[in-house]
Each structure stands twice: as C-alpha cells, then as structure tokens.
Amino acid sequence: MFTFFKKYIASIFxxxxxxxGSVNIDILNKSISYYxxxxxxxxxxxxxxxxxxxxxxxxxLFLISIINDSLNGLFFGTSAILYFxxxxxxxxxxxxKLRSIFISEWFSFGLSLIxxxxxxxxxxxxxxxxxxxxxxxxxxxxxxxxxxxLWFIIPKSYLNNAIR
Amino acid sequence: xxxxxSENVDVKKNVIxxxxxxxxxxxxxxxxxxxxxxxxxxxxxAIIYSTVIVKSPxxxxxxxxNSITNFFQSKxxxxxxxxxxxKNEINKIKNENISLRLQLDNFKKIINExxxxxxxxxxxxxxxxxxxxxxxxxINKGEKDGVNVGDPLIKNNVLVGKVIKTNFKSSHGxxxxxxxxxxxxxxxxxxxxxxxxxxxxxxxxxxLEFLPKEFSFNDGDYIYTTNINNxxxxxxxxxRMILKDKNNFFASPLYDFNQMDYLTIIxxxx
Numbered sequence: 001m002f003t004f005f006k007k008y009i010a011s012i013f014x015x016x017x018x019x020x021g022s023v024n025i026d027i028l029n030k031s032i033s034y035y036x037x038x039x040x041x042x043x044x045x046x047x048x049x050x051x052x053x054x055x056x057x058x059x060x061l062f063l064i065s066i067i068n069d070s071l072n073g074l075f076f077g078t079s080a081i082l083y084f085x086x087x088x089x090x091x092x093x094x095x096x097k098l099r100s101i102f103i104s105e106w107f108s109f110g111l112s113l114i115x116x117x118x119x120x121x122x123x124x125x126x127x128x129x130x131x132x133x134x135x136x137x138x139x140x141x142x143x144x145x146x147x148x149x150l151w152f153i154i155p156k157s158y159l160n161n162a163i164r
Numbered sequence: 165x166x167x168x169x170s171e172n173v174d175v176k177k178n179v180i181x182x183x184x185x186x187x188x189x190x191x192x193x194x195x196x197x198x199x200x201x202x203x204x205x206x207x208x209x210a211i212i213y214s215t216v217i218v219k220s221p222x223x224x225x226x227x228x229x230n231s232i233t234n235f236f237q238s239k240x241x242x243x244x245x246x247x248x249x250x251k252n253e254i255n256k257i258k259n260e261n262i263s264l265r266l267q268l269d270n271f272k273k274i275i276n277e278x279x280x281x282x283x284x285x286x287x288x289x290x291x292x293x294x295x296x297x298x299x300x301x302x303i304n305k306g307e308k309d310g311v312n313v314g315d316p317l318i319k320n321n322v323l324v325g326k327v328i329k330t331n332f333k334s335s336h337g338x339x340x341x342x343x344x345x346x347x348x349x350x351x352x353x354x355x356x357x358x359x360x361x362x363x364x365x366x367x368x369x370x371x372l373e374f375l376p377k378e379f380s381f382n383d384g385d386y387i388y389t390t391n392i393n394n395x396x397x398x399x400x401x402x403x404r405m406i407l408k409d410k411n412n413f414f415a416s417p418l419y420d421f422n423q424m425d426y427l428t429i430i431x432x433x434x
Contacts, residue, residue: 019218031294033295034294058179058181066211067211070207070211071211071212071293072293073298073329073336074297075193075194076189076190076207077185077186077187077188077190077193080182080185080189081186084183085183088179091176124297127194131297132296132343134364135296135297136296139296
C-alpha cells in the first residue's frame with residue numbers, strides 16, 4: 001500500500017492540490033491560489049527529481065487538468081496546455097543535466113513558467129475574456145519564489161520514488 | 165527540443181499528442197458545439213459533485229469543530245450570533261424596500277413599459293474557486309432547473325454576480341467585482357444609465373462605463389439594475405455612489421462576500 005502510494009505520489013499530490021484549491025484560505029483578502037500555482041511547481045519538481053516519472057504516460061496529467069478546468073470554469077484543455085509545457089521543459093532539463101544544479105533548474109522553471117503563462121494569456125484572450133496583467137505577474141513571481149520552498153519542504157525520498 | 169533516451173522520445177511524443185488533443189478540445193469547447201455541450205455538462209457535473217463528496221468529510225470535520233466551539237461558548241456569544249442573524253434579516257428587508265421603491269419610481273416614470281415576471285430559484289454555493297482569471301462560484305442548480313447563462317445571482321436582494329456557464333445540475337458564476345462582469349444599471353434619482361464593470365485593482369470598488377456626458381451624483385445614490393433587452397430584471401440593488409468631492413467619486417458594491425452560502429437565481433427567459 002505504502003509502495004503504491006509512493007509510486008503514485010506525484011499524481012496524488014497534484015490531484016489533492018487541484019481539489020484543495022477550492023478551500024478558502026485567504027491572504028490579504030485574496031485566495032491563496034491567486035498568489036501562486038501549486039500544480040505547476042509540483043509537476044516540475046517531481047519530473048526534475050525523477051526523470052523516469054511520466055504521469056501514466058501523460059494520461060493522469062491530462063485527466064487532472066480536465067478536473068482543474070471543470071472546477072475553475074475554464075474551457076477544457078486550457079490547464080492541459082500549461083501542465084504539458086511545464087512538463088516538457090522539466091523533461092528536457094532532466095535529460096540534459098549531468099547532476100542536479102539547483103540554480104539552473106530554477107532558471108529553467110522560470111522559463112517554463114514564462115512559456116506557460118504566455119500560452120495561458122493567449123488562450124484566455126482568444127476566449128474573449130479580459131485578464132489583468134498584474135495578476136499574472138503576481139502569480140508568476142510567487143510561483144517562482146515558491147519553487148525553492150517546496151524543494152526544501154517535500155522530502156527527497158517522495159520526489160525520487162514517484163514513477164507513475 | 166532534445167530528448168536523448170528512447171523513453172524520453174516516448175515522453176516527447178506523448179507531450180505533443182496531449183498538447184494537440186488539448187488544443188482541439190479547447191477549440192471544440194469554445195465553439196459551443198451542441199453535441200459536445202452534452203458531454204461537457206456530464207463531465208462537469210460528475211467532477212463537481214465528486215469533488216463535493218471527496219471534500220465532504222473535511223467540511224463535516226470543520227462543522228463538528230464549529231459545533232463543539234459553539235457548545236462551549238457562553239450564552240452571550242450565542243446571542244451575538246442571533247443578533248447578527250436578525251441584523252441580516254433587517255438588512256434584507258431594508259434592501260427589498262429600497263429596491264421596490266426604485267422599481268415603483270421607474271414604473272411611474274415609464275408608462276406602458278412591459279412588466280416582466282421573473283421566477284426565482286434558491287441555490288446552495290457548492291464551491292468557491294479562485295484563480296488569476298476569475299473568482300468562480302459553483303452552485304447546485306443547472307440547466308435542468310431552468311438556469312441560463314447570464315442569469316443574475318442575488319443575496320438579500322443585492323446583486324452578487326451572474327451565471328457564466330451552466331451544466332445539467334450545476335453552474336458557474338462570477339462576481340460583479342470581476343472585470344469580465346458587465347451589468348446595465350441606473351444611478352440615483354435621475355436614473356443615469358451606465359454599465360457596471362469590476363475594478364481590476366480592488367474588490368471594494370466598481371467601475372462605471374458609458375456614463376452620459378453630463379451627470380451629477382449625490383453621495384449615497386443607489387445603483388440598481390435596469391432591464392435592457394431582458395438581460396437583467398429591473399431594480400436589483402448593485403451598489404452605492406461614494407462622493408469625495410464633485411469630480412472624485414466611485415461606486416461601491418453592496419453585497420457581503422462572506423455570506424454566500426445560499427444565493428437566489430433570477431431565471432430570465434430569453
């Protein structure tokens with residue numbers, strides 16, 4: 001049971017973060033999910049820690065993205081594009097590195113976030129909705145800052161053993 | 165992008181496949197295709213109610229902890245809760261009174277205007293989701309209950325938001341403070357027409373667009389909905405004008421964001 005849990009920990013963490021996003025925890029009158037995107041950090045962190053992690057060949061990642069879209073009232077596929085951009089950059093980064101260099105990982109995470117938010121901005125604009133640039137900037141900044149925090153908080157054994 | 169091992173070639177292939185699927189899904193969903201709509205409604209309902217079930221033990225634990233806290237509270241504190249409830253009731257009646265007076269004034273001004281009859285549905289807020297795009301509320305009534313996209317959501321006769329997406333047995337709504345929300349309104353005794361839009365910088369203010377070239381407000385003037393093309397019913401309170409000086413004013417919403425456990429939907433037959 002514990003091995004199963006460890007194997008699927010990345011998908012379980014991701015699913016819990018999506019569902020728990022509807023719990024109202026406010027900071028300065030804004031919901032916590034306004035400040036940072038936990039899912040993007042988790043995807044990158046788990047993939048970079050264990051290059052063989054593939055989220056059930058991407059199926060779990062896709063299904064979780066659909067759940068996120070459904071709960072947030074977004075068009076289906078919006079979150080999937082973000083998730084797979086970050087996943088792709090993490091996969092690329094994990095293949096080119098010889099050893100773990102935190103700064104370079106963090107930098108490429110920033111790059112993946114820029115790509116993901118650009119895609120998000122394009123998709124939302126295409127949906128005919130207005131998006132506040134400041135909100136994106138705040139979310140981007142805190143997500144970037146949140147990466148090292150989670151890197152320290154989540155035990156390495158969990159990160160390395162997640163393979164599905 | 166460079167992927168070295170055969171395993172990573174598979175990853176690359178999967179990423180590309182899923183991004184293509186996601187893009188197709190996005191455009192199909194956006195096109196409001198009637199066959200896909202049924203699938204979307206079913207998926208959304210299944211996900212929303214499953215999430216509610218998954219979250220229910222946690223909500224139950226929170227309720228029990230609140231009940232225990234209340235049990236050990238002194239009698240005075242419980243009375244305080246009753247006082248708050250009564251205050252809410254008074255506010256509701258006051259708002260209804262203002263709203264009815266505004267509607268009556270309007271009907272006096274406009275003779276022969278069609279008097280719309282609207283049906284209301286009481287709904288429970290299942291979830292509140294917030295992201296960088298919007299703050300969404302998910303309610304437990306959908307298309308099968310007669311809810312349509314654009315229907316106003318009210319609480320104590322104050323406009324809270326409107327429905328943006330419907331499923332079979334659930335719907336998504338946005339608050340009037342959202343920048344994507346647009347509500348036709350009238351302001352004050354002179355009934356200036358405008359569009360209320362959410363303020364991107366703060367939730368405590370609303371922007372007013374399409375105001376007439378010449379206008380004069382009084383401090384505390386009520387902002388209330390107006391019926392244009394049957395988009396909104398007439399006379400629901402939205403906010404009040406706050407005047408600092410003649411040229412410095414803003415609109416402030418009236419709704420109490422903390423009390424959104426139950427809402428009322430006004431179903432607009434379009």
